[in-house]
Amino acid sequence: MTYSKTLSIASFNIQKNRHWNATVSTQSSLKNLLAQHQVILLQECMKPLLLHFFNQEQLALEHWDFHFAPTRFIPKHGYMGNCILYKKNVVHPLLHHKFDFSNHHRFDQRNVAMLESQWNGALLYIFCIHFSLLRHWRRQQWDALSDIIKNIQLKNKGSAIIVGGDFNCSVRERSHFTKILHMHEASCGKTFPSTFPLRSIDTFLFESLSSVNAGRGFQDASWNTASDHIPIWSQFSPQICPPVPFILRD
Numbered sequence: 001m002t003y004s005k006t007l008s009i010a011s012f013n014i015q016k017n018r019h020w021n022a023t024v025s026t027q028s029s030l031k032n033l034l035a036q037h038q039v040i041l042l043q044e045c046m047k048p049l050l051l052h053f054f055n056q057e058q059l060a061l062e063h064w065d066f067h068f069a070p071t072r073f074i075p076k077h078g079y080m081g082n083c084i085l086y087k088k089n090v091v092h093p094l095l096h097h098k099f100d101f102s103n104h105h106r107f108d109q110r111n112v113a114m115l116e117s118q119w120n121g122a123l124l125y126i127f128c129i130h131f132s133l134l135r136h137w138r139r140q141q142w143d144a145l146s147d148i149i150k151n152i153q154l155k156n157k158g159s160a161i162i163v164g165g166d167f168n169c170s171v172r173e174r175s176h177f178t179k180i181l182h183m184h185e186a187s188c189g190k191t192f193p194s195t196f197p198l199r200s201i202d203t204f205l206f207e208s209l210s211s212v213n214a215g216r217g218f219q220d221a222s223w224n225t226a227s228d229h230i231p232i233w234s235q236f237s238p239q240i241c242p243p244v245p246f247i248l249r250d
């Protein structure tokens with residue numbers, strides 16, 4: 001496994017990728033992300049398109065692999081869900097998890113993808129999420145996510161955690177939960193809508209890591225065609241604990 005001082009991770013809600021007129025631009029967007037980052041979180045990803053892309057680019061047998069958590073089946077298109085793509089020689093997968101955050105309404109099916117892995121010899125948990133548009137359903141999903149993270153914090157104290165994706169909520173709502181979970185938020189900027197970004201709903205939350213750099217993709221025609229979200233990215237480094245002061249005793 002290759003040692004890397006920083007982990008570069010991107011997140012992208014590719015909502016329009018199930019339409020034929022967006023396939024080419026979506027694949028072009030994925031190529032750009034794969035060339036620049038080591039982990040990619042995709043929301044509203046169509047599995048047939050992803051498999052076609054992997055076969056076309058011959059990625060599966062070489063450097064990349066993925067964990068797909070299907071959310072719902074769309075006739076004529078296949079399964080759609082959240083996906084974590086990761087570079088094999090950087091992130092070593094231990095376990096793939098899928099958590100059901102769905103509500104009773106059939107149009108609000110939500111699954112969270114989680115990758116339990118090792119990075120530079122340490123435990124790293126990566127979540128790919130896509131929360132509900134409605135606040136009362138989103139609150140239930142926040143509570144479920146909080147329980148999962150608290151359990152990790154209890155069992156594997158000090159493990160690095162990254163939660164990325166489309167939170168569909170304001171910074172104020174997220175800050176309430178980051179305080180409860182003792183997590184931090186990367187400064188990625190406004191991402192929605194892609195034509196004229198007004199809201200910061202796509203972001204990363206993290207623990208036991210440092211975000212050394214963060215931002216969003218360029219606002220250009222290629223992103224706009226692929227999605228109504230602008231992709232975000234952040235570079236993480238291991239959290240360095242301050243040295244223990246040396247005390248000279250008599």
